[in-house]
Amino acid sequence: MKIALLYPYTKMSAQGCNPPISLLYIGASLKQSGNDVLVIDKDHGNLSNPDMLEKLKDYSPDLIGLPIFANTLPQAYELVNQMVSAGFKGRILIGGPHASIRPQEVLEDFSGCDYVLRGEAENSIVKLAQCIGGRKDFKSVNGLSYRDGDRVVHNPDASPEMDLDRALFPARELLSDAYAKKTYWRIGTRGTTDVIITSRGCPYNCNFCFKVCKKFRMRSPENIIAELTAMRSMGTRSVHIMDDIFAYDKARCLRVLGMIKNSELGMEFKVRARVDGIDEELLAAMKESGVKSIVYGVESGSQDILDAMNKRTTVDMNYRAITLAKKAGLQCYADVLIGYPGETPESIAKTEELLLRARPTAINVSVMYPLPDTAVYNQAKASGILRDDWSVKNNDAWIQLPWARTKNDLYEFKRQILKRYLRNPVIVFNAIKSVLFNIDARQLKALARYFLEYAI
Ligand code: B12
Numbered sequence: 001m002k003i004a005l006l007y008p009y010t011k012m013s014a015q016g017c018n019p020p021i022s023l024l025y026i027g028a029s030l031k032q033s034g035n036d037v038l039v040i041d042k043d044h045g046n047l048s049n050p051d052m053l054e055k056l057k058d059y060s061p062d063l064i065g066l067p068i069f070a071n072t073l074p075q076a077y078e079l080v081n082q083m084v085s086a087g088f089k090g091r092i093l094i095g096g097p098h099a100s101i102r103p104q105e106v107l108e109d110f111s112g113c114d115y116v117l118r119g120e121a122e123n124s125i126v127k128l129a130q131c132i133g134g135r136k137d138f139k140s141v142n143g144l145s146y147r148d149g150d151r152v153v154h155n156p157d158a159s160p161e162m163d164l165d166r167a168l169f170p171a172r173e174l175l176s177d178a179y180a181k182k183t184y185w186r187i188g189t190r191g192t193t194d195v196i197i198t199s200r201g202c203p204y205n206c207n208f209c210f211k212v213c214k215k216f217r218m219r220s221p222e223n224i225i226a227e228l229t230a231m232r233s234m235g236t237r238s239v240h241i242m243d244d245i246f247a248y249d250k251a252r253c254l255r256v257l258g259m260i261k262n263s264e265l266g267m268e269f270k271v272r273a274r275v276d277g278i279d280e281e282l283l284a285a286m287k288e289s290g291v292k293s294i295v296y297g298v299e300s301g302s303q304d305i306l307d308a309m310n311k312r313t314t315v316d317m318n319y320r321a322i323t324l325a326k327k328a329g330l331q332c333y334a335d336v337l338i339g340y341p342g343e344t345p346e347s348i349a350k351t352e353e354l355l356l357r358a359r360p361t362a363i364n365v366s367v368m369y370p371l372p373d374t375a376v377y378n379q380a381k382a383s384g385i386l387r388d389d390w391s392v393k394n395n396d397a398w399i400q401l402p403w404a405r406t407k408n409d410l411y412e413f414k415r416q417i418l419k420r421y422l423r424n425p426v427i428v429f430n431a432i433k434s435v436l437f438n439i440d441a442r443q444l445k446a447l448a449r450y451f452l453e454y455a456i
């Protein structure tokens with residue numbers, strides 16, 4: 001069977017562009033079971049919808065799959081309608097985070113969509129392909145939602161979630177041309193960069209966080225090194241370990257880092273971590289193994305807000321983790337979130353104060369967007385402060401705070417924080433120093449655009 005997997009949204013930001021790793025996971029299992037697979041990534045060639053439709057027409061797939069996220073529904077809707085109008089014979093399948101929790105809505109809203117696969121789809125998509133080929137009954141595919149006449153049928157969830165050491169590595173060869181053309185890059189890094197996921201799920205329950213994978217599972221260090229070795233043989237030297245909590249299990253983390261250090265990989269890494277699991281020993285091991293930068297989920301400089309988020313960290317931990325990372329010689333990025341219920345201009349000022357005091361190499365400020373089915377979304381809806389929603393027509397939910405009239409009031413705080421941050425000479429000097437010798441024309445352009453937007 002011919003199957004096209006489509007990533008129709010741009011992943012480009014001022015910090016870089018990542019490969020669509022989830023599609024490469026699904027692509028690997030489809031290929032292994034004998035299917036012919038084409039992956040189309042919008043960022044590879046900066047494709048417009050007509051470009052993607054043209055590629056689909058040339059390939060003429062039996063099944064076309066794409067992911068949806070809460071905030072990409074309108075884009076997906078437009079594209080699926082265009083596919084239907086183009087008269088493709090292939091069936092249309094939607095998966096990914098938003099489809100996993102709103103399958104009924106997706107099948108009702110997207111009249112052109114034939115199937116939804118909920119949750120991790122490596123196994124279920126193979127079974128679905130067999131059903132379409134007439135070799136299996138649709139009822140047998142756990143995790144599948146589909147139409148039966150006028151009805152939408154939801155099969156039981158696909159469970160249990162698989163053992164990650166038994167999963168295939170992402171089929172990066174399906175995008176070999178994109179890798180060769182350096183489509184995937186990261187600021188301050190020369191050459192192609194890539195992404196690896198060494199665990200799925202997360203044992204914490206921050207109220208704003210949405211999780212596709214419910215069960216927390218980690219890959220063994222040996223399995224991780226095997227994938228890194230395969231990535232290295234494709235020429236990749238720079239890897240973003242995308243797990244939200246890479247340092248969660250200190251012993252495992254130290255083992256992975258030790259094995260990297262003793263290997264011939266010669267790679268550099270960016271990692272993400274919670275601030276509570278961090279200490280000097282871990283940071284020193286990271287530095288020795290080629291970790292160049294660490295991203296922390298700092299979220300806030302107000303203890304009340306951290307507690308309200310159920311983050312289970314403290315402002316002191318935030319400060320300490322940033323300071324220790326810098327001391328260990330790592331670049332340190334802080335992700336913060338403003339606009340959580342209970343937030344006030346005073347609590348935002350505390351976040352800004354923390355950032356200016358701790359001076360991470362760079363910051364990422366997000367305005368709270370309440371993802372569906374998170375605790376904060378449910379609470380805001382129940383208390384009548386949720387505005388707009390995540391639907392095809394009305395897509396940009398936000399939470400109204402007593403002192404903010406519109407969403408723009410919150411974005412104005414974001415702009416102000418970034419402006420003051422980016423105008424601080426010491427911070428700017430350190431940031432420039434951290435990327436100075438590893439920046440190419442494309443990265444310089446992205447950085448300049450970012451500065452123009454926020455610092456001026
Ligand atoms: C890596 C990552 C990215 C990467 C790469 C995206 C990718 N998946 O290829 C980048 C940085 C590009 C990214 C971007 C975004 N992301 Co992101 N991302 C993640 C992260 C950290 C890991 C995802 C991952 O690869 N997991 C491992 C794989 C194997 O799992 P998976 O992605 O869930 O995929 C499985 C299933 O979902 C399903 N599936 C996925 N796609 C498809 C497609 C089809 C056809 C089918 C059948 C099944 C299917 O099968 C996959 C294999 O099991 C998650 C957080 C997390 N821990 O899950 C957030 C997460 C998925 N991202 C999220 C969001 C919101 C975004 C953005 C919308 C952010 C933004 N502000 O714009 C954008 C997406 C739009 C865009 N412009 O691309 C949310 C989604 C929430 C929601 N309800 O929509 C998450 C859950 C983070 C969070 N907690 O808020 N992201």
Ligand code: SF4
Pocket residue numbers: 202203204205206209210244245274297
């Ligand atoms: S924000 Fe990070 S630590 Fe909290 S639940 Fe989500 S992934 Fe886990």
